[in-house]
Amino acid sequence: MQYIAIILTAIVAIEHLYILWMEMFAWESAGKKAFGKSLPPELFKPTKGLAANQGLYNGFLAAGLIWSLLIESPVWAINIRLFFLACVAIAGLFGALTASKKIFFVQALPALLAIITTLIAIY
Numbered sequence: 001m002q003y004i005a006i007i008l009t010a011i012v013a014i015e016h017l018y019i020l021w022m023e024m025f026a027w028e029s030a031g032k033k034a035f036g037k038s039l040p041p042e043l044f045k046p047t048k049g050l051a052a053n054q055g056l057y058n059g060f061l062a063a064g065l066i067w068s069l070l071i072e073s074p075v076w077a078i079n080i081r082l083f084f085l086a087c088v089a090i091a092g093l094f095g096a097l098t099a100s101k102k103i104f105f106v107q108a109l110p111a112l113l114a115i116i117t118t119l120i121a122i123y
Helices: 002-025 030-035 048-070 074-098 102-122
Strands: none
Touching (some): 002 030, 002 048, 002 102, 074 102
């Protein structure tokens, strides 16, 4: 179960690296494809700075998750992993409630699965 928890955590980290790239560097192309149904096309250019800011935050989440996979102390690694996964899950739940229900499945659910498998692995 520990390996599944690590793999799920890595998937969540990779997902947030992708979100970082999309929001910081490809907002007007890949961002339009991802959010084109919820935002009018004319809003992508003026919101580029806002999206880049969000992308940076997603990068911090990815960095924390990657860091948790590199920590040698098992106790610290799990604590850091659970903290950053909880941050992702909470952000995903908030996004699902305020922006789009799809965010729950894309962001919160993978983080919740990683949390559950991590907890099962340690108990």
